[in-house]
Amino acid sequence: MPPKPVPEILAKQTVAKSRLFSIESLDLRFSNGVERNYERMAPSGRNAVMMVPITARGDILLVREYAAGTENYELGFPKGLIDPGETPLEAANRELKEEIGFGADRLTPLKEVILAPSYFSSRMTLFIAQDLYPEQLEGDEPEPLEIVRWPLAQAEELLSHLDFSEARSISALMLTLRHLKLVGESHDSMSKE
Incomplete structure (x- = not known):
């Protein structure tokens, strides 16, 4: 058709x-x-990034920050706008350093998503951030963000957590779990050969 x-x-x-x-x-x-x-x-011409940081110990790192839309503190993954002249990869690493105090040597793009295509044109690129190293940059948040460590092995439990409700964070989590499963299955099949 x-x-x-x-x-x-x-x-x-x-x-x-x-x-x-x-x-x-x-x-x-x-x-x-x-x-x-x-x-x-109206289109702003600025897109955004969101990262699912995974530590060497097998934890995912989330941030709890105030969301004016819900008038409450919400739990989600680090995110932010891409600055003019930045690539999504550069923005992802900068936002990680600003929000959780880590950079990533390995950023794997998962998918580009649109929040509500009937009303918005801005896109957000979702990444897995691995091989983390400590590095802090000053961000633009009005207060320090609370960093929450969550065991990757219990990641699906986040789906029933009351303040983990942002659709983009849920999408990022599900795509991360699918990616890690596919990588694990691929690694298992190669090791059997």
């Missing part, structure tokens, strides 16, 4: 703006002639 043509943008205007966000109204015409108005967060 051939791909559908992208709807034609008939008009675009900013309907609200804050220090951080700009909301656009789009008048669209679909290939069947139907016209609709959509609202979205």
Whole structure:
């Protein structure tokens, strides 16, 4: 089946703006002639990264930080925006150093995800961070982040933890577990040959 043509943008205007966000109204015409108005967060041109740090002892490192959206402290993986001129790998290593005080000699990209494609265009690249080494950079957080060590062997228990609810962190965890299982199965099959 051939791909559908992208709807034609008939008009675009900013309907609200804050220090951080700009909301656009789009008048669209679909290939069947139907016209609709959509609202979205205006593209910022900045993407983000999230890392699942795994220590040599077999722990994953999470951070607990305040989330204004839920008005509560939430547990998740280190994350942040990619600065202009940075690659996702460079941003991942910088954010690790700022948020948990470690860099990573090995960053494995898992997947690029979009939070809500109907409203946002920003992408987040998910990584596994391994071969960690201590290095601290000053971050932009208003208070020190609480670092939580969680045994990798008990990672699936995080799914029922009340304050581990961010969809991107859950996706990163599930993709990490799948990746580690596939790598383990590959290693096991090679050692049997």
